[in-house]
Amino acid sequence: MxxxxxxxxxxxxxxxxxxxxxxxxxxxxxxxxxxxxxxxxxxxxxxxxxxxxxxxxxxxxxxxxxxxxxxxxxxxxxxxxxxxxxxxxxxxxxxxxxxxxxxxxxxxxxxxxxxxxxxxxxxxxxxxxxxxxxxxxxxxxxxxxxxxxxxxxxxxxxxxxxxxxxxxxxxxxxxxxxxxxxxxxxxxxxxxxxxxxxxxxxxxxxxxxxxxxxxxxxxxxxxxxxxxxxxxxxxxxxxxxxGRELTNVYPPRENELGEVIMEVKDLCSIHAKSFQHINFTLRKGEILGFGGLVGAQRTELMEGIFGIRGVETGEILINGKPVKIKHPKDAMKAGIGLITEDRRGNGIFGCLSIKDNVGVSIYNKHLKAGFVLDHKKIDGIVDENIQKLRIKTPSMKEHIANLSGGNQQKVIVSRWLANDPDVLIMDEPTRGIDVGAKHEIYEIMNELAKQGKAIIMISSEMAELLGMSDRVYVMCNGKITGEITEEAEMNQESVMGYATKF
The missing domain is CATH 3.40.50.300 (P-loop containing nucleotide triphosphate hydrolases)
Structure with missing residues (x-):
């Protein structure tokens, strides 16, 4: 044999x-x-x-x-x-x-x-x-x-x-x-x-x-x-x-929390079995974690905030002012970005190049004479993001479908970095990404928070949720069942306790 x-x-x-x-x-x-x-x-x-x-x-x-x-x-x-x-x-x-x-x-x-x-x-x-x-x-x-x-x-x-x-x-x-x-x-x-x-x-x-x-x-x-x-x-x-040691999986934090940039008040889905009566705040420079088990409706809540899912009642305030979000373009105008959970299904444009996948969120911002794309400016932004996130590709003209799953995820992150939102929602941002690339994503998140950007992160990886978040909200069956603010409570037992609190 x-x-x-x-x-x-x-x-x-x-x-x-x-x-x-x-x-x-x-x-x-x-x-x-x-x-x-x-x-x-x-x-x-x-x-x-x-x-x-x-x-x-x-x-x-x-x-x-x-x-x-x-x-x-x-x-x-x-x-x-x-x-x-x-x-x-x-x-x-x-x-x-x-x-x-x-x-x-x-x-x-x-x-x-x-x-x-x-x-x-x-x-x-x-x-x-x-x-x-x-x-x-x-x-x-x-x-x-x-x-x-x-x-x-x-x-x-x-x-x-x-x-x-x-x-x-x-x-x-x-x-x-x-x-x-x-x-x-x-x-x-x-x-x-x-x-x-x-x-x-x-x-x-x-x-x-x-x-x-x-x-x-x-x-x-x-x-x-x-x-x-x-x-x-x-x-x-x-x-x-x-090919190198990663001595600290979660890089040290240097962010300072500022004033409240987003407030969600009594937000309810049009579907009774989805998110109901959601209230939370988000501050500048904060990484706010959302934990919970599968079916907790965390993704549905963020899609409701971004205008993908229908909202029946409640309001969203940005810098203290109510905003009407009926469509993703409304969310983007309000300075909100969303990195979706399912990169293959609704994150990438598989038939387009890396340039187009990054540039799609900024094309309307870089026009010459009001209607012609400024390709030189766009190419510079795309190339900068390719270098920053170490995306492995022969060129920005490469079809995104030819990249590995993790590099596709980096392109999606690049899309929103190029758009420069004030609030960035990241739904399972490191799913399917190796430890080296995860570390790079974490460093980018920390750098954004240091610049005063506000980040909402959904994560099913307990270590990531606890290691990267300043605060954590936990959801169960469409409702927020707990908020963890104290470092002493930032542990798996606290999260699981709230996540199973029917």
């Missing part, structure tokens, strides 16, 4: 203007969870897409069970027993769970020369594979009625149903609740017990230490090394990922 279930050797891949992978290798032991780590843009997802046949590698080879194989497309990868659960899910919400599970490989019945889908067999098999991953969804239910975490489980069931020998998980927990993460890890442990080999891409150190057997680290498209997970501390991993 071969020492390794699967090996990648000498993998190279280039895109116009950038070498994404340079002589990368990866060796997976049978029946293990192998963590693949690195900063955003390190080449992790690109390497896995080469393995899965989405990209054609420029050089390199794939060895499965000691035999060299050629993978030209995802169909061929699946025939070899390689499956992939992608970072960005691509469900068909209007079709059933069973139809999504068997998409592209439906069981058929033959009637002479005709072939029709065997729905009875499909749903029976779907139920079997859902039970295999201990999920009891109705196979005939529309996929769109499930949560993101449940859709992720359907993707995992699809991989299991393909009798996969190797399963790739690309940032599988980025949108999952704690309970859904526990369910995922239970499934992964079951698969490992059955001898399945898994690749696990994640930036979350606590998850890596819990689930991984081996760790491979990449940096700037190159292979750094592979180690047993038990031999690596979190500090070791971070240092090898970023």
């Amino acid at each position: 071969a020492e390794y279930k699967l090996e990648l050797k000498g993998v190279c891949k280039s895109f116009p203007g950038v070498k994404a992978l340079d002589n990368v290798q990866l060796s997976l032991r049978p029946g293990t969870v192998h963590a693949l780590m690195g900063e955003n843009g390190a080449g992790k997802s690109t390497l896995m897409k080469c393995l899965f046949g989405i990209y054609k590698m420029d050089a390199g080879e794939v060895i499965l069970d000691g035999q060299k194989i050629e993978i030209g497309n995802p169909d061929e990868a699946m025939k070899y027993g390689i499956a992939m659960v992608h970072q960005e899910l691509q469900p068909v919400p209007a079709r059933s769970v069973g139809e999504n599970l068997y998409l592209g490989r439906f069981p058929v019945k033959k009637y002479g020369p005709l072939q029709v889908i065997d729905h009875k067999a499909m749903y029976a098999e779907t139920e079997k594979w859902l039970q295999e991953v201990k999920m009891d969804f109705d196979p005939k239910a529309l996929l769109g009625t499930l949560s993101v975490g449940q859709m992720q489980s359907v993707e995992i069931a699809k991989a299991v149903s393909q009798q996969a020998k190797v399963v790739i998980f690309d940032e599988p927990t980025s949108s999952l609740s704690d309970n859904e993460v526990e369910a995922l890890f239970r499934i992964m442990n079951d698969l490992r017990d059955k001898g399945v080999t898994m690749v696990y891409i994640s930036h979350k150190m606590d998850e890596i230490k819990r689930i991984a057997d081996d760790i491979t680290i990449m940096r700037d498209g190159t292979y750094v090394g592979t180690w047993r997970a038990e031999d690596m501390t979190t500090d070791d991993i971070i240092a090898k990922m970023v």
Whole structure:
């Protein structure tokens, strides 16, 4: 039996203007969870897409069970027993769970020369594979009625149903609740017990230490090394990922709190089950955290403030004066910016360049003769932000869709820095971002606060919420259930106490 279930050797891949992978290798032991780590843009997802046949590698080879194989497309990868659960899910919400599970490989019945889908067999098999991953969804239910975490489980069931020998998980927990993460890890442990080999891409150190057997680290498209997970501390991993030590994850604060810049009074959603009777204040130079469990309506509240969701009653005051916000453009005129939670769904313009994604919020501010874009001025602002946030791209003309998820997030942050808002709402600003990039985002947040800007930060990462906030409001079931102002109360127990206060 071969020492390794699967090996990648000498993998190279280039895109116009950038070498994404340079002589990368990866060796997976049978029946293990192998963590693949690195900063955003390190080449992790690109390497896995080469393995899965989405990209054609420029050089390199794939060895499965000691035999060299050629993978030209995802169909061929699946025939070899390689499956992939992608970072960005691509469900068909209007079709059933069973139809999504068997998409592209439906069981058929033959009637002479005709072939029709065997729905009875499909749903029976779907139920079997859902039970295999201990999920009891109705196979005939529309996929769109499930949560993101449940859709992720359907993707995992699809991989299991393909009798996969190797399963790739690309940032599988980025949108999952704690309970859904526990369910995922239970499934992964079951698969490992059955001898399945898994690749696990994640930036979350606590998850890596819990689930991984081996760790491979990449940096700037190159292979750094592979180690047993038990031999690596979190500090070791971070240092090898970023090529430097991060001695202070949350940089020291130098902001001074000023007068109240925003006041929200008795704000109620038009939907009875969403946010109701919300009251809070925000001061200049303050980073105000909003905590709570999934479903607490934090995102919905911020979208209501920004004019995306309907508000029935209440008022918003900026510098003591009421403002009417019925549309995002009203919020922007009032000096409010919003970095959304779902960068792929409603954050980026995937078909446009980095320049256009940053510049879209400032084009109307930089016109010559009142109607012609001042491209020289705009290019200067975009380039300044690319340098400031260390966005990895060959040029500002690169399509944002070609960037890694973390670099896409940096572009969105750049958009609002270019717009220079007085109040910046950041909804899960570091989700899917590596520790090095997180540190850079934190430094930018601190610098903005030092300049007197006011920041509202929603975060589901407890350490981030407590480490970056001057004050914390906690929500539960659409209501603010607590405010934490004293440093002695800035702890997980206080937040969870308010977050479960029905």
